[in-house]
Amino acid sequence: MNAALTPFEQRSAARVVAPARPRKLAKVPFVELADGRLQGVVSSGSDIERVYVSSVSADHTFHCSTNNNRPCGGIRLSGCNHLRALADEAVLQYGIDRVARYLRADLPDGASTGWDVLVAIKARHEATAGAPVFARFLRHLSYLELAASTEPVTEMHWFPAGGAVR
Template identity: 65%
Template sequence: MLRDQERSSTARVVLPARPRKLAKVPFVELADGRLQGVVSSGSDIARVYVSSVSAGSYAFTCSTNNNRPCGGARGSSCKHIGALLTEAVLQYGGERVARYLEVEVSAEELTAQAIADAMTATNPPQGDAHTAAPVFSRFLRHLAYLELPPTTEPLPEMQWFPPTRAVV
C-alpha cells in the first residue's frame, strides 16, 4: 500500500534523526533499493570508498573511488559498510533503515549493530560492483553545491523543488 508521500509528486524533507559528523561518512542515502554512500578512508585522505547494501538480499559492495575492490570486503562486510550503517541509523533512524533494508529486528534493537548482526546471520552475498559509479556521481554533485556562493535566488537545475515561500 502506497503512503501519501509516495503518491505525491513532491517529497517532504526528512530531518536527520540525530546530528552526525560528515568527516567519516560524508554521503549516505537510501535509494535504488540499497543503503549506499561514500565512506572516507582511515589511512589515505585522498581515498574514499563507495559502499552499498541491497535491501532484502543484503548483498554488499565496497570499492574505492577508482573502482578497486575493498580489501576488507572479502567474504564478509567490511568496516566501511559498518560505518555506513552506523551513519544511516543516525541520519534516518534505526526503524527506517531496518524497514528499508527489510531486516527483522525487535523494536528494542534498532541499533546499527543489531541491524548488521541480523544481516550477517543470513550470510549475504557479494553484490554487483557496478553500483558504485552512480553513487559516487551523486556524491560529487552534492559537493558541487557546496562550492556555489550563498544566494537566495533559485538554482535553475533545482526548479522542480517546491517553493519555500509564496510566489507573488
C-alpha cells in the same frame, strides 16, 4: 491543509525529514537510502585522499570499492568496516526502524546499531557499480561551492523556494 491553496500547491513540495540524531560527516560524508539500497561514501582510515563507495541492498547483497572501482581489501563474508560505518551513520541519520524497514531486516529485540541491521540481514557479497553513488556525492558537494543567492538553481527549478505558486 490550507483551504486557500490549490491542491497542486498543497503537495508541490517534498517533505524534509530531519536527522534522527546529529552525526559527524568526516568518516561518512554521504549516506542515503536510494535505488533499493543503503549506499554512501566512506572515508579511508589510512589515506586521506581515498574514499570507498559502500552499499547494502534490500535484496541483501553488499559491495564496497574505492571511488575508482578497486575492491575493498577488507571485504569478507560478512562485509567490511566501511559497510559497518555506513550502516551506523544511516541509523544516526534515518533511525534504526527506517533503515531496517528499507532493507527488509527482521531485527531482534534490543537492536540499536547499524551492525545489528547488517547481522540481521545476513547479506552476501555481490559486485555493484559504485560510480552512480559517487557521482551523486560529487553533485551534492558542488552545491556547497555555490555562492549564496536567492536566484533559483537551474538543476532544481522544480523545487519551490517558498510561497504560493501562481
